[in-house]
Amino acid sequence: MLPTETHSVPLQEKPIRLQDYGAGIFTKTPTKSALKKALKKELISVDGKIATTATFLYGHEVIIFREPPSLAPKKTLVFPLEVVYQDDYLAVIYKPAGILTSGNKFITVANALAQNLHSSTQEDKISPRPAHRLDYPTTGLLLIGKTNTALAALHQLFEHKTIAKTYFAVAIGAMKTQGTIQEPVDGKMAISSYEVLKTVPSERFQWLNLVKLSPKTGRRHQLRKHLASLNNPILGDKEYGTEPLILNGKGLYLHAYSLTFTHPFSQEKMTFTKALPSKFTKLFPDYGGF
Known part of the structure; x- marks a missing residue:
């Protein structure tokens, strides 16, 4: 028998199309695009009937995904992740440098989540998925959704800018002690606030600054582009740094x-922090704010 996955639909406030509801409910359909492909190949049924993009869900339906022979068995990614927090709805994990958050590559945080997190017991559980992204070379905290409703709720929090994020970076050159950068990124307005916490002299870079960053918007590469726009690129940034000042071999100093x-469910206010990597503290050993 071919491998199958089953999902029970909780009661819906109003009917919803399967193509809008089903992304992420099965490990092989983490995105809408993958879901549509599976529907086109007639791999998904609802209450025993082959489903289509026009299928509506009302609640209490049983959705079954049957894996085709060409996709089974699939290689499993073994990649341990540090789990900072998890419950039945969401998780917070530490993303190391040198791994994509998600995408078409095999080695991604998204592909490693299922083996590192407890499965949700909720009816609308999904294969855990990141609710936002961190760049390939960036380290730090990543928020994960474990159910369909939780992931949607987290996306709403990000959209309404009610999730506060703080980053640390090491920036090159002389800087003002604080400021707000309002520069478009990819044609959209982007806002970042910064505060220089510590500055040390550097023979090669003149000055190195430990900078606390608070992005007010979430554009791609926003912090990297904003600091580069001040002529204070992040140390180790090969994409936006100045050629003579690019540091090789140490990675990007952004956390x-x-x-x-x-x-979104318990209404508890939650704050999570993750100490800076040792490469930061080696540059600023006398700073006591870590």
Whole structure:
């Protein structure tokens, strides 16, 4: 018998299309695109009938995904992740440098989540999925959704800017002690606030600054582009740094330090922090704020 996955639909406030509801409920359909492909191949049934993109869900339906022979068995990614927090709805994990958050590559945080997290007991559980992204070379905290409703709720929190994120970076050159950067990123307005916490002289870079960053928007590469726009690129940034001042071999000095938000189900205010990697503290050993 071919491998199958089963999902029970909780009662819906109003009917919803399967193509809008079903992304992430099965490990092989983590995105809407993958879901549509599975529907086109007639791999998904609802209450025993082959489902289509026009299938509506009302609640209490049983959705079954049957894996085709060409996809089974699938290689499993073995990649241990540090779990900072998890409950039945969401999780916070530490993303190391040198791994994609998600995408078409095999080695991604998204592909490693299921083996590192407890499965949700909720009816609308999904294969855990990141609710936002961190760049490939960036370290720090990543928020994960474990159910369909939780993931949607987390996306709403990000959209309404009610999740506070704090980053630390090491920036090159002479800087003002604080400021707000309002520069478009990819044609969209982007806002970042910064505060220089410590500055040390450097023979090669003149000055190195430990900078606390608070992005008010969430554009791709926003912090990296904003600091580069001040002529203070992040140390180790090969994409936005100045060629003579690019540091090789140490990675990008950008770390997602904290997340603060209200839990969408318990309504508890939650704050998580992750200490800076040792490469930061080696540059600023006398700074006592870590």
